[in-house]
Amino acid sequence: MTARTAEGQATPPARRRQARGELRMAQILDASAAVFARAGYEKTTTIAIAAEAGISPGSLYQFFSNKEAIAQALADRFVTQLRAAHQEAFDSARFTALPLDGLLDRMVDPIVAFNVANPGFKALFARPDMPAGLTDAARPIQSAMLGRVEEMIAARAPRLPAAERLLTARVAIQIFQAMVPLVVTGGEEERPALIRELKRALHGYLAPTISAPPAGG
Amino acid sequence: MTARTAEGQATPPARRRQARGELRMAQILDASAAVFARAGYEKTTTIAIAAEAGISPGSLYQFFSNKEAIAQALADRFVTQLRAAHQEAFDSARFTALPLDGLLDRMVDPIVAFNVANPGFKALFARPDMPAGLTDAARPIQSAMLGRVEEMIAARAPRLPAAERLLTARVAIQIFQAMVPLVVTGGEEERPALIRELKRALHGYLAPTISAPPAGG
Amino acid sequence: MTARTAEGQATPPARRRQARGELRMAQILDASAAVFARAGYEKTTTIAIAAEAGISPGSLYQFFSNKEAIAQALADRFVTQLRAAHQEAFDSARFTALPLDGLLDRMVDPIVAFNVANPGFKALFARPDMPAGLTDAARPIQSAMLGRVEEMIAARAPRLPAAERLLTARVAIQIFQAMVPLVVTGGEEERPALIRELKRALHGYLAPTISAPPAGG
Amino acid sequence: MTARTAEGQATPPARRRQARGELRMAQILDASAAVFARAGYEKTTTIAIAAEAGISPGSLYQFFSNKEAIAQALADRFVTQLRAAHQEAFDSARFTALPLDGLLDRMVDPIVAFNVANPGFKALFARPDMPAGLTDAARPIQSAMLGRVEEMIAARAPRLPAAERLLTARVAIQIFQAMVPLVVTGGEEERPALIRELKRALHGYLAPTISAPPAGG
DNA sequence: CATGAATGAGGGTTCATTCAT
DNA sequence: GATGAATGAACCCTCATTCAT
Numbered sequence: 001m002t003a004r005t006a007e008g009q010a011t012p013p014a015r016r017r018q019a020r021g022e023l024r025m026a027q028i029l030d031a032s033a034a035v036f037a038r039a040g041y042e043k044t045t046t047i048a049i050a051a052e053a054g055i056s057p058g059s060l061y062q063f064f065s066n067k068e069a070i071a072q073a074l075a076d077r078f079v080t081q082l083r084a085a086h087q088e089a090f091d092s093a094r095f096t097a098l099p100l101d102g103l104l105d106r107m108v109d110p111i112v113a114f115n116v117a118n119p120g121f122k123a124l125f126a127r128p129d130m131p132a133g134l135t136d137a138a139r140p141i142q143s144a145m146l147g148r149v150e151e152m153i154a155a156r157a158p159r160l161p162a163a164e165r166l167l168t169a170r171v172a173i174q175i176f177q178a179m180v181p182l183v184v185t186g187g188e189e190e191r192p193a194l195i196r197e198l199k200r201a202l203h204g205y206l207a208p209t210i211s212a213p214p215a216g217g
Numbered sequence: 218m219t220a221r222t223a224e225g226q227a228t229p230p231a232r233r234r235q236a237r238g239e240l241r242m243a244q245i246l247d248a249s250a251a252v253f254a255r256a257g258y259e260k261t262t263t264i265a266i267a268a269e270a271g272i273s274p275g276s277l278y279q280f281f282s283n284k285e286a287i288a289q290a291l292a293d294r295f296v297t298q299l300r301a302a303h304q305e306a307f308d309s310a311r312f313t314a315l316p317l318d319g320l321l322d323r324m325v326d327p328i329v330a331f332n333v334a335n336p337g338f339k340a341l342f343a344r345p346d347m348p349a350g351l352t353d354a355a356r357p358i359q360s361a362m363l364g365r366v367e368e369m370i371a372a373r374a375p376r377l378p379a380a381e382r383l384l385t386a387r388v389a390i391q392i393f394q395a396m397v398p399l400v401v402t403g404g405e406e407e408r409p410a411l412i413r414e415l416k417r418a419l420h421g422y423l424a425p426t427i428s429a430p431p432a433g434g
Numbered sequence: 435m436t437a438r439t440a441e442g443q444a445t446p447p448a449r450r451r452q453a454r455g456e457l458r459m460a461q462i463l464d465a466s467a468a469v470f471a472r473a474g475y476e477k478t479t480t481i482a483i484a485a486e487a488g489i490s491p492g493s494l495y496q497f498f499s500n501k502e503a504i505a506q507a508l509a510d511r512f513v514t515q516l517r518a519a520h521q522e523a524f525d526s527a528r529f530t531a532l533p534l535d536g537l538l539d540r541m542v543d544p545i546v547a548f549n550v551a552n553p554g555f556k557a558l559f560a561r562p563d564m565p566a567g568l569t570d571a572a573r574p575i576q577s578a579m580l581g582r583v584e585e586m587i588a589a590r591a592p593r594l595p596a597a598e599r600l601l602t603a604r605v606a607i608q609i610f611q612a613m614v615p616l617v618v619t620g621g622e623e624e625r626p627a628l629i630r631e632l633k634r635a636l637h638g639y640l641a642p643t644i645s646a647p648p649a650g651g
Numbered sequence: 652m653t654a655r656t657a658e659g660q661a662t663p664p665a666r667r668r669q670a671r672g673e674l675r676m677a678q679i680l681d682a683s684a685a686v687f688a689r690a691g692y693e694k695t696t697t698i699a700i701a702a703e704a705g706i707s708p709g710s711l712y713q714f715f716s717n718k719e720a721i722a723q724a725l726a727d728r729f730v731t732q733l734r735a736a737h738q739e740a741f742d743s744a745r746f747t748a749l750p751l752d753g754l755l756d757r758m759v760d761p762i763v764a765f766n767v768a769n770p771g772f773k774a775l776f777a778r779p780d781m782p783a784g785l786t787d788a789a790r791p792i793q794s795a796m797l798g799r800v801e802e803m804i805a806a807r808a809p810r811l812p813a814a815e816r817l818l819t820a821r822v823a824i825q826i827f828q829a830m831v832p833l834v835v836t837g838g839e840e841e842r843p844a845l846i847r848e849l850k851r852a853l854h855g856y857l858a859p860t861i862s863a864p865p866a867g868g
Numbered sequence: 869c870a871t872g873a874a875t876g877a878g879g880g881t882t883c884a885t886t887c888a889t
Numbered sequence: 890g891a892t893g894a895a896t897g898a899a900c901c902c903t904c905a906t907t908c909a910t
Contacts, residue, residue, distance in 0.1 A: 024873085042259030046901060056875050061902065063873095171396070171414045178395025182387065197388045204421025238890095263884060273892045275886080284884065476693030480905060490871045492907080501905065604833065605848045612829025613822070631822045638855025675894085697880060707896050712881065714894095 025063050027053045029077055032070050033120030041071060041124065071124055078121050079141055085114040086144060100207060103152070104199045108176070112195060115180045122181055145173055156210040168209055175201055242280050244270045246294050249287050250335075258288060296361050302331040303365065317424060321416045324369070325393070329412060332397050362390055373427040385426055392418055459497050461487045463511050466504050467552075475505060513578045519548040520582065534641060538633050541586070542610070546629060549614050579607055590644040602643055609635055676714050678704045680728055683721050684771030692722060692775065722775055729772050730792055736765040737795060751858060754803070755850045759827070763846060766831045773832055796824055807861040819860055826852055 031053035035044045046067055050057045064070045089110040098106070115121060149169040153160065160168070179198040186194050248270035252261045263284055267274045281287045315323070366386040370377065377385070396415040403411050465487035469478045480501055484491045498504045532540070583603040587594065594602070613632040620628050682704035686695045697718055701708045715721045740761040749757070766772060800820040804811065811819070830849040837845050 020873085040259070042257075045899085047899095055873095057901085058876065058903075059874055067901070167410060167414060170399070171411075171418060174395050174399055175392055175418055178391050179388070182391055193384060194388075197384060200425075201388060201392055201418070201422040204424065205418040207421065208417075262882085267893095274884085275892055275894095276890080278885070279890070474693075476691070479903085484872095491905085492871055492873095493869080495906070496869070601844060601848060605830070605845075605852060608829050608833055609826055609852055612825050616821070616825055627818060628822075631818060634859075635822060635826055635852070635856040638858065639852040641855065642851075671894085696878085698878095706894095708880085709882075709897065710895055718880070 021063070024053075024055070024059075025073070027055070028060060028063060028070065029074050032074055033118060035120075036071070036074070036124055037119035037122070046070075074120065075124055078118060078124070081118070082111075082114055082121075082141055083144065085110045086141075086148065089148075100203060100210065101199070104202055104206075107152075108195070108199055108202070111176075112180065112183055112198070115184050116191070119184055122184065142173075146170065149173060153206075153210055160209065168206070172202060172206060175205060238280070241270075241272070241276070242290070244272070245277060245280060245287065246291050249291055253288070253291070263287075299328070299331055300361065302327045303362075317420060317427065318416075320369075321419055321423075325412070325416055325419070328393075329397065329400055329415075333401055333408075359390070363387065366390060370427055377426065381426075385423070389419060389423060392422060455497070458489070458493070459507070461489070462494060462497060462504065463508050466508055470505070470508070480504075516545070516548055517578065519544045534637060534644065535633075537586075538636055538640075542629070542633055542636070545610075546614065546617055546632075550618055550625075576607070580604065583607060587644055594643065598643075602640070606636060606640060609639060672714070675704075675706070675710075676724070678706070679711060679714060679721065680725050683725055684769060686771075687722070687725070687775055688770035688773070697721075725771065726775055729769060729775065732769070733762075733765055733772075733792055734795065736761045737792075737799065740799075751854060751861065752850070755853055755857075758803075759846070759850055759853070762827075763831065763834055763849070766835050767842070770835055773835065793824075797821065800824060804857075804861055811860065819857070823853060823857060826856060 028049065032044070032049045035048050035052050038044075039048070044067075046060055047057050049070065050060050053060075060070070064073060089107050146166075146169055149172055150165055153165050153168055157165070176198065179194070179201065183191055183194045183198065245266065249261070249266045252265050252269050255261075256265070261284075263277055264274050266287065267277050270277075277287070281290060363383075363386055366389055367382055370382050370385055374382070393415065396411065396418065400408055400411045400415065462483065466478070466483045469482050469486050472478075473482070478501075480494055481491050483504065484494050487494075494504070498507060580600075580603055583606055584599055587599050587602055591599070610632065613628065613635065617625055617628045617632065679700065683695070683700045686699045686703050689695075690699070695718075697711055698708050700721065701711050704711075711721070715724060740758050797817075797820055800823055801816055804816050804819055808816070827849070830845070830852065834842055834845045834849065
């Protein structure tokens with residue numbers, strides 16, 4: 001099914017090999033995400049990553065040229081995945097047709113879910129010595145998020161000056177990001193309460209500015 | 218051999234030695250604060266701290282049993298110093314006698330000022346996304362702050378269940394700490410607006426719970 | 435399974451396979467000669483050799499049991515190739531029938547020519563200062579050359595004790611090999627003069643021992 | 652005796668410490684010379700050097716920033732020592748007043764002695780991948796030697812054109828350097844014979860050009 | 869037979885900690 | 890009490906070699 005033509009007979013092994021390679025890379029990224037989450041970037045050893053991935057230390061280097069490259073690839077993967085989560089979050093929100101509570105529900109939940117599902121994410125993007133490569137990788141997320149939130153604010157508070165809008169968006173995102181570690185670190189049973197508080201905090205901050213859909217919206 | 222008379226003459230040398238010791242410790246803590254700020258905890262070497270302090274690596278271990286203990290002591294000193302900054306803040310706040318806005322002004326301003334004045338220090342011990350290795354060192358700060366804020370909430374909302382009170386305090390602190398880097402990093406001209414937003418955020422979150430002093434308080 | 439008839443039909447495939455095998459070995463030796471020349475023995479990786487040969491690392495070990503064996507085989511091939519270059523040199527030299535100058539011309543020229551034509555190879559296996567790791571690989575070359583030169587000396591100075599003969603041969607070869615890098619590295623225009631000096635040096639050293647063909651030779 | 656003045660009391664420990672440091676460095680260089688001689692540069696491990704020096708691997712790096720730096724320092728030391736040997740060799744030779752045999756004795760013996768006494772020398776200066784730093788370190792020796800030999804030739808064959816003189820000097824040095832490994836590697840009992848042959852080779856090469864001191868010299 | 873991912877021992881190097889001076 | 894050389898475990902990474910496919 002993969003390839004039946006004459007010259008196609010060469011592709012199945014190539015494809016299988018490539019597929020296995022990508023599998024291994026995914027394995028390694030999963031493992032590194034787990035270990036980064038447990039130990040932080042600096043204290044994570046390549047041996048620990050290899051062990052977590054169930055391979056030998058040397059094999060790591062068949063796929064990634066060094067520890068930093070693993071972090072970079074993991075960051076890229078996170079960015080891609082997070083973009084999907086953002087997409088869903090903001091697309092479904094129909095900014096102007098919902099009460100603020102509902103809006104927050106739709107925006108917050110998927111992104112929180114992503115963070116809960118990927119505890120390694122924070123370990124990577126909060127290094128004290130973040131190299132330029134990671135900052136660059138993270139920037140698209142940040143700016144995408146910022147743009148979306150600004151959009152949302154603009155939709156609900158069209159008369160707000162642009163500078164105010166930007167400021168409000170930045171602060172809202174900061175509050176959100178500050179709460180995420182709490183939510184992630186908190187146990188299963190605490191989580192609902194923490195998410196509720198997160199939404200309360202956002203609500204409290206945003207309500208004066210954008211509580212209601214614009215009249216006639 | 219130093220103390221040969223009854224008692225009075227023995228203490229001065231002892232006190233002097235102790236005084237010199239405390240001086241050394243202060244030296245080391247200053248140095249470690251500087252180096253931690255520059256390089257982050259993991260990448261900071263004890264030799265670098267010693268060099269910054271102008272002493273030998275061996276001398277470090279006459280005062281601190283290991284690197285972690287230095288971080289711990291630095292955190293403790295931070296609590297002490299910050300307490301001085303807080304004292305006025307919390308004491309003068311007379312929790313029960315002010316409208317929420319005034320209360321927030323008195324609580325937020327001195328702590329923000331301290332953070333602005335000690336940007337390197339804050340970069341280490343109050344990041345919204347603290348790495349595992351520093352959690353222990355930072356705990357005293359956190360718990361001191363937490364205690365104060367809980368106190369304040371208890372004073373203004375005496376009927377709030379303890380669990381709710383703790384949760385509210387944690388979230389408020391998290392919001393506060395999330396905003397501090399923004400305030401510190403932000404330029405001089407942005408700062409007032411950011412501080413205002415910080416207070417708005419805290420107000421928005423806390424108002425439903427503790428907006429008014431208890432009747433007849 | 436391939437050879438099912440009496441005998442005649444079995445050999446061609448075997449021979450073909452063997453031929454292909456020898457092709458592969460030649461490929462590998464060419465590659466290793468190139469890489470050894472570029473990087474030196476120690477810094478040459480088996481992967482680099484395989485890549486240069488256009489095969490996989492694993493295939494290397496189907497023909498050579500390890501890296502050292504490759505060097506060994508390369509040395510052996512050098513002997514074989516050089517023997518072809520020498521054959522005429524030594525054979526045509528009719529050791530006993532020529533004046534020393536003529537003899538040196540016939541012996542030196544082809545070997546120098548070979549070295550000029552294979553500079554990378556020589557750089558590895560005939561350096562005047564051979565590192566310990568290469569001594570073993572180079573021994574066959576040395577001993578073949580040594581044998582020839584001893585033969586020549588024996589023919590012209592039959593009464594020279596064997597120990598002296600060996601010593602003289604070793605020194606003559608050493609002088610020769612010392613000069614080769616000079617000749618190879620030296621530009622086209624310098625080369626004739628250097629070759630002349632090489633011969634003068636050999637002449638100066640050998641003349642007292644073997645200048646004249648033995649009387650009645 | 653080292654320092655008795657008021658402020659001098661600080662120097663003795665400093666000097667003692669420095670002395671110990673230089674001792675350690677000499678220890679390490681001795682050890683590395685031995686191991687380089689045994690194993691060649693590439694196969695020499697820092698652990699082996701440390702073991703040979705009787706210290707721990709980590710201590711190496713208190714004195715040398717890495718393996719290459721050890722080689723560099725060793726090379727520098729060799730150059731210095733060799734310069735002394737050269738000095739003696741050429742100064743005592745009184746170029747114009749000796750028969751060639753006597754001249755060669757005085758020039759060859761000290762330099763050969765140095766090479767015999769420092770077997771690590773060759774391992775260092777014959778690396779296939781010699782870094783620029785080592786080439787630079789070796790250049791002074793080479794050019795000093797070349798200059799001296801040219802001087803000698805000029806003294807004894809004043810009418811030889813400069814180009815010829817340079818060529819002759821280069822070839823003589825090459826012959827000399829080619830023989831040194833033989834002499835060094837050869838056992839105690841072989842050595843005298845090898846040295847004799849070395850001188851015979853040089854004599855044979857040089858005699859036609861500079862055999863006699865210039866008439867009336 | 870070919871492949872190339874997998875292996876794992878071992879290399880150079882760093883650094884928290886100790887200890888002789 | 891101060892010093893800083895010494896330690897050695899542990900790190901990241903390489904590469905000769907093997908083996909499942």
